[in-house]
Amino acid sequence: MAIGLLRGSVCIVLTQRDLxxxxxxxxxxxxxxxxxxxxxxFWINAHRASLVEFLPDYFNLRAPTAVIEEIEYLLPxxxxxxxxxxxxxxxxxxxxxxxxxxxxxxxxxxRGENAAIALxxxxxxxxxxxxxxxxxxxxxxxxxxxxxxxxxxxxxxxxRLSYDDALSVLASLGTAEHLKRAAMTAVGLLARQRSERDxxxxxx
Amino acid sequence: xxxxxxxxxTIAKEVKLTDTEAKRLKQLSxxxxxxxxxxxxKWILEGLDRMRLRYACTLYEQGRLNLSGAARYAGVGVExxxxxxxxxxxxxxxSVAQFVDGLDTLADLFDMDELHTAADEVRxxxxxxxxxSAQC
Numbered sequence: 140m141a142i143g144l145l146r147g148s149v150c151i152v153l154t155q156r157d158l159x160x161x162x163x164x165x166x167x168x169x170x171x172x173x174x175x176x177x178x179x180x181f182w183i184n185a186h187r188a189s190l191v192e193f194l195p196d197y198f199n200l201r202a203p204t205a206v207i208e209e210i211e212y213l214l215p216x217x218x219x220x221x222x223x224x225x226x227x228x229x230x231x232x233x234x235x236x237x238x239x240x241x242x243x244x245x246x247x248x249x250r251g252e253n254a255a256i257a258l259x260x261x262x263x264x265x266x267x268x269x270x271x272x273x274x275x276x277x278x279x280x281x282x283x284x285x286x287x288x289x290x291x292x293x294x295x296x297x298x299r300l301s302y303d304d305a306l307s308v309l310a311s312l313g314t315a316e317h318l319k320r321a322a323m324t325a326v327g328l329l330a331r332q333r334s335e336r337d338x339x340x341x342x343x
Numbered sequence: 344x345x346x347x348x349x350x351x352x353t354i355a356k357e358v359k360l361t362d363t364e365a366k367r368l369k370q371l372s373x374x375x376x377x378x379x380x381x382x383x384x385k386w387i388l389e390g391l392d393r394m395r396l397r398y399a400c401t402l403y404e405q406g407r408l409n410l411s412g413a414a415r416y417a418g419v420g421v422e423x424x425x426x427x428x429x430x431x432x433x434x435x436x437x438s439v440a441q442f443v444d445g446l447d448t449l450a451d452l453f454d455m456d457e458l459h460t461a462a463d464e465v466r467x468x469x470x471x472x473x474x475x476s477a478q479c
Contacts (some may be wrong), residue, residue, distance in 0.1 A: 170453050179421045180410050184436075197453065209411055212420040221422050251421070265452065270410040274437045278444065283452065286437040289445035296455055313429050314436035322440045324468065325446060325461040332457055333398035 170197060170297070175285075176259040177202040177236070179209040179251050180269035184287040186223040188311045191230075193294050200230075201239040201264060203254035205229065248273050256282070269314070288314055288322045295326050302330050358383060396427055404433045438457070439469055 175198035181203075185191045194200060211224040220228060230236045241257035248256075252273040259266035265283045267290075268274050278284045288309065295305035305326045309319050360368065372379045399417035402408040403424075408416060414424035430437045437445065443462045450458035 173452055180425065180435075183422045183425060209414070209421050212414075214419065221420060223422055224420075248409040249415065251411045252409055265448075269436050271435055271437055271441075272406060272409050274441055278441065283448050284441075285445045285448060286442060288436065289441050289449055292446060292458065292461070293449045293453065293455070294456055296461075297453075312436075313425050315434045316440055318436055318439055320467050321442055321469065325465050328461045328464050329457055332460065 172197060172199055173265050174199045174201060174262065175265040175267050176239075176255045176262070177206060178255040178266065178268035178270065178273070179206050181285075181287055182206075182210055183223045183308040183315055184228060184269045185290065186226055187313055188287065188291070189309045190287065190290060190294070190308060191226065193290070193299060195235060196299075197290075198265065198267070200267075201258060201262075202227075202236055203240045203251070203258050204238060205240075205250040207238060209251040221252075236300040247276055250318065251282040256280075257281075287312055288318055292322055292325050292329070296329050302326065360387060399424065400428060400431055400433055403435065409436060439465075443469070 151322065172195075177200050182191070185194065189283050203332075207227065210227045211220055213220065213224075227236070239258060239262075241254055242262050243257060243261060245253050245257045245260070247253060252268070252270060255266060255268060256273060258264060259277065259279065259282050265285055266277050267285050268277065269286050270290075274284055274286065291300070291305060291308050291312070294300050295302070300308065306323055309322050309326070312319065361428075368379055372382050375382060377385070396417040396419065399408065399413040402416065403410070403413040410421055410424055410428075414421045417424060417427075417454070418428070425435060443466050446458045446462035446465070450456060450462065
């Protein structure tokens, strides 16, 4: 936001982000959504931390069949999906997530990761993944790679989560403690920047 | 958990026990109201599942399997595999360096400079921490 004087009157210029920020309800995303290839690890983590509802505001989600099968996996003899699996099934049926398979497979890891990486690579999609080794390789091959922990910080930076909620979501992620602490530091820094910029307390 | 019956042919395996072990088995069989062979089968299956899961965790930790591969090896879903790795303190999520790179990626994707600033600061603090540990 910029404030200036124009012919004696106060002129306030708002960016799109200023208009979105602080909107308490009925979020109407003005960010340009990005196409993203989903891996099972990201979905499971995001679901566990109740983050999945934020995903469609930032990404057009695409998941290969192999990833769907991994998330909706049923142990032999079991007929009930896990909560993450059931949620994905509902999203699929509601058309909130598109199934898209790569035309050319890569053979770096297992079926799911291979398919998600191949799809991101050939379509230029962002890769949403929370598995360390495939994350590393995908990144090394030049893919735009995002983990669930990054996504929490994005949602907080976009003022969709309060400071306390962001910390609580980070705590509930199934990630390493030192990673959670680094993300909490990032959230704390953003809170401080916001407080300095807005001139008020953000709840930190 | 709801289950369906899986019909599969079984084969016999012989297990030799000492007198003491056989007596203990008999006692537990009576206490559990299960025939001895059913009890032994239950324990073997539970043990096999546990061992496969443990070995899958080891292979993951050694970098010989990724999440899906480890889950498939252990005969569990990816979600269960992630829980098991977390429970055993085996890191499976991206590293701090990868997380910070991810923030930069998000900053570029969504035009959020504040994420770049946060990423730079976290990176600087991590480097300081590493330098301090190296000195110690």
